[in-house]
Amino acid sequence: MVTIKEIAKAVGVSSATVSRVLNYDPALSISPAKRQAIIETAEALNYETPRNRNKANGHAAPSLLTRLVIVHFLEPSDEIADPYYVGVRLGIENRCRDLKTEIVKVFHSDALPEAALLESASGVIVIGKHSDNEIAWVEEHSRHLVFADFDPKSDHIDSVFSDMGLATRKILDCLKASGYSRIGFIGSHESLNGGVQHFAERRCAAYIEWQKKNGTFDPDLLALADCSGGQSLRLDTGYRLARDLLALTDRPDVIVTSNDNMAIGTYRALQEAGLAIPRDIAVISFNDIPVAQFLTPPLTTVRIHGEHIGETAVDLLLERLSGRSYGKQVRIATELVWRESCRKPPES
CATH class of the missing domain: 3.40.50.2300 (Response regulator)
Incomplete structure (x- = not known):
């Protein structure tokens, strides 16, 4: 039987890191490329995680995030017209699909969403900028709350954004x-x-x-x-x-x-x-x-x-559900892509 130590040696990481990745530890901070390398190596070597063994025995571990509400600052037609925000939502949806999490989407309107809708969910992800009153209201009625593509400038509220x-x-x-x-x-x-x-x-x-x-x-x-x-x-x-x-x-x-x-x-x-x-x-x-x-x-x-912002928002909720009690703000780096519409500065 393949061991965690053998997988760790093949990828070049510690055995503890391999164990946490293969057991879907949401609190682990690791690059997507390294995470993927560990998973692909484990699959190639036919390693069977405890979670997979449970599934084989008919005892799949339930997801901590059973129901998620997405609150969007755009109307549906505006969100569809903007591929960036579609990407943020797809990042959330893809991550939730892996977790078999139910998603309820609430788009912008003149009225706030029903409080009971937020209170019944495991967590709430708010996409985009909102007023101070809206932030306070959503926070009051959410068990766990994450802002995506917006930083409300509050130490105790989780957020993921690009600067x-x-x-x-x-x-x-x-x-x-x-x-x-x-x-x-x-x-x-x-x-x-x-x-x-x-x-x-x-x-x-x-x-x-x-x-x-x-x-x-x-x-x-x-x-x-x-x-x-x-x-x-x-x-x-x-x-x-x-x-x-x-x-x-x-x-x-x-x-x-x-x-x-x-x-x-x-x-x-x-x-x-x-x-x-x-x-x-x-x-x-x-x-x-x-x-x-x-x-x-x-x-x-x-x-x-955008998709990484959405995925990270879900991961932040999972960390909260796993017991993290402090606020966390995550900044996703941007990248300037030079093409022919503008002169590129001389190389240093």
């Missing part, structure tokens, strides 16, 4: 190094807590902070839409805001858009104006949706790992 402020600053630093000087921004403002907070959105706030720090802030280069009512940043929004920037006497030489959908709308506005990308105006964006690489020219964009 959009950091990603924006990296973009701007690269654009400056590439020789761009007039950097336009297309994004959104928010009105989450009663009053419009024009610069509360993380990418927008980071853009303004960076421009002011560099002494180059020009409010004319800022084109914002109000998307705080539960709608996504769509192609037509990017098209309309890009036309506003193109109407300036002194146009930007590069446009940063808050997501790839808005970048596609920006492409159309530039092409209608007879402008070439990136010769006349460059474009750079966020999300790296599948179509980004097939645009003409292919779009330079920040890859945000």
